[in-house]
Amino acid sequence: MLDDARILVTGGCGFIGSNFILHLLERYPNAQVVNLDKLTYASNQGSLRDVEGDPRYRFVQGDICDGELVDGLMAEVDVVFNFAAETHVDRSLMEAGSFIMTDVLGTHVLLDSARRHPNVKRFVQVSTDEVYGEMSPGAWAKESDPLHPRSPYAASKAGGDAQCNAFFETYGLPVIITRAANNIGPRQHIEKMVPLFVTSAMRDEPLPLYGDGRQVRDWLYVEDHCRALELIAREGESGEVYNIGADNHEENIRLAKALLQLLEKPLSLIRFVEDRKGHDRRYAVDSSKLRALGWAPRHDFLSALERTVRWYQKNSWWWEPIYAGPFRDYYQRQYGDRLASGAPYDPEGGTPQ
């Protein structure tokens, strides 16, 4: 399926997409990869500088909503991985239109083009565990569960998933949907919690922890995610959904403390700030279906976190320019007032109620 395939990766200058392209080119010497990326604020061409001159790799700047451009590329490939998406929950609370455009309409344009190109033998839709909504303690989402997205971002991804299902049922398009947990690792935009906290700590700036900091996420190392996607593309069944979770569940407060320890920075950098609206308390997926294909994560929570922290320490060239650009305005809008009225961490008193 992938050995000498021509592969279209959308959103390849983003976090998971760029890691996946590097993974593919390393693992498949005869594969050809086309990266279609719009170069939004979340893209970083520096992520792929090591493969820029590789004859197996081609970059095309463009939007997945552009049907003509997509048709041209679709005619040339065997496999599609759709990573292109607006992905940040907090931004979707400020403005959701771009999420609907890319995650819903863009996915539709890709699917509609793929169904008219029988050369496309596999379409992998990279989705998220957030489509299941918040999980109560002890509950684990299975692939067959109904979707209950609770943020505009999650709703846009659920819209993309629903279309994938429709294109499989209606046209027999060989689509597979994957729903992964929270990824961490190299090349993630600093708007997300882990890179924001790591780089803030390195700059001796406060870590804005939402609410009581007791929300739980499952931390999946991006390389483990890439291996899962590769396996699913090769061995998965069309029309199926595969959850991808590492079972590295941890509360945000514990994660913040662990990363401060790795960086040898004081806990006093933690600042409890006003919570995210509609904040999902916990995500948890049952990934036994994927594990039955032979996948298991290679990184536990601490190993994933340590590798991530060390990467940001070594690669300030990658993230420092982001702080100097439009991110500054976003940061001010998102965190300015919250940090001003936030409460510092009190080692005696624990977390605020």
Ligand code: DAU
């Ligand atoms: O679960 C998969 C999802 O994980 C992906 O589909 C999303 O694209 C990705 O952004 C991520 O969503 P989260 O909302 O869980 O990730 P984020 O890094 O924004 O937040 C992680 C947790 O940390 C969440 O409980 C909110 C909290 N948080 C986040 C930020 C940015 C804070 O306490 N402070 C912050 O400044």
